[in-house]
Amino acid sequence: NAGVTQTPKFQVLKTGQSMTLQCAQDMNHEYMSWYRQDPGMGLRLIHYSVGAGITDQGEVPNGYNVSRSTTEDFPLRLLSAAPSQTSVYFCASSYGSGSGGANVLTFGAGSRLTVL
Amino acid sequence: QQQVKQSPQSLIVQKGGISIINCAYENTAFDYFPWYQQFPGKGPALLIAIRPDVSEKKEGRFTISFNKSAKQFSLHIMDSQPGDSATYFCAAGYNNNDMRFGAGTRLTVKP
Numbered sequence: 020n021a022g023v024t025q026t027p028k029f030q031v032l033k034t035g036q037s038m039t040l041q042c043a044q045d046m047n048h049e050y051m052s053w054y055r056q057d058p059g060m061g062l063r064l065i066h067y068s069v070g071a072g073i074t075d076q077g078e079v080p081n082g083y084n085v086s087r088s089t090t091e092d093f094p095l096r097l098l099s100a101a102p103s104q105t106s107v108y109f110c111a112s113s114y115g116s117g118s119g120g121a122n123v124l125t126f127g128a129g130s131r132l133t134v135l
Numbered sequence: 136q137q138q139v140k141q142s143p144q145s146l147i148v149q150k151g152g153i154s155i156i157n158c159a160y161e162n163t164a165f166d167y168f169p170w171y172q173q174f175p176g177k178g179p180a181l182l183i184a185i186r187p188d189v190s191e192k193k194e195g196r197f198t199i200s201f202n203k204s205a206k207q208f209s210l211h212i213m214d215s216q217p218g219d220s221a222t223y224f225c226a227a228g229y230n231n232n233d234m235r236f237g238a239g240t241r242l243t244v245k246p
Contacts, residue, residue: 023178054236061141061224061236062179078235109178123169124234126178 021045023127025110031133032100040095040130042110048125050113051093052077053085055106056129062109068093069115100134107131138162139227141237148244154212156240158225161206165227165235168201170210173222173239182223183210215244 026041044051052067064077068087082104084096093112097104108131111124141158148154160168169184185192185199185208192199198211212219222241228234 059144059238061139061238062226063236064234111178123181123184126180128176128178 023110023112023125025108025127025130027130028128029131031135032097033135034101036100037096037098038100038132039097040108040110040132042093042095042127043091044093044110044112044125045091046112046125047090048112049090049115051087052111052124053083053093053095054109054111055079056109057106065095065108097132100132102134105132105134138235139225139237141225141240143240144238145241146243148215148242150215150217150244150246152215152244154210154215154219154242154244156210156223156225156242157207158209158227158237159205159207160227160235162227162235163206164229166229167227168199168208169226170197170199171224171226171236173224179224212242215242217244217246220244 023044049070053065054062056062063079065083066085068074071087071090074085107129109129110127113124139160170182171179172182173179183194183197185201187203190201196213201208220243222239224239225237226234
């Protein structure tokens with residue numbers, strides 16, 4: 020059982036370049052999300068999806084696009100990378116998004132992105 | 136504006152000692168308060184969580200204390216071990232769509 024798989028683990032981009040961070044889960048989770056982790060800022064929610072075909076914005080969505088064509092995959096796209104997007108990105112999934120914490124988030128190992 | 140404030144930023148504890156990390160939240164609608172543990176190069180993993188209808192939850196050496204009136208909660212690690220050295224994040228939310236994380240505490244347990 021692989022859990023949540025993120026690729027690539029490391030990436031260096033130049034300002035203005037585009038790229039896609041891949042996220043796949045094999046747990047049949049309905050809910051998937053992307054976070055960025057920056058020193059002193061904790062984890063901040065970028066985008067999330069409560070099921071295939073449904074996406075929504077989180078706390079810091081600007082500069083990022085997502086789509087959810089299948090239950091398993093939730094790619095994060097940077098259309099024109101900026102140095103401010105240098106961060107560690109985590110994908111997470113859970114069975115659902117209901118209240119009360121019944122749906123524990125499972126995180127991937129992270130993707131470290133540097134934008135020069 | 137950070138809705139969950141976590142302290143301290145870093146903590147050094149001797150083996151066998153007690154590690155205490157504190158968090159405060161603002162939104163009274165939050166009904167789920169998890170703690171995540173993160174080792175270098177890994178993603179965060181759920182350690183322990185509490186709901187506001189109880190004041191304390193214990194799992195092994197890890198205890199959450201929760202004070203609803205003060206809007207504060209804390210993680211206590213008893214008999215801290217070098218293997219506990221990691222970054223700890225508190226979080227608060229009422230569903231996964233709006234989970235707010237603290238800034239993190241880097242814990243070092245010296246042998």
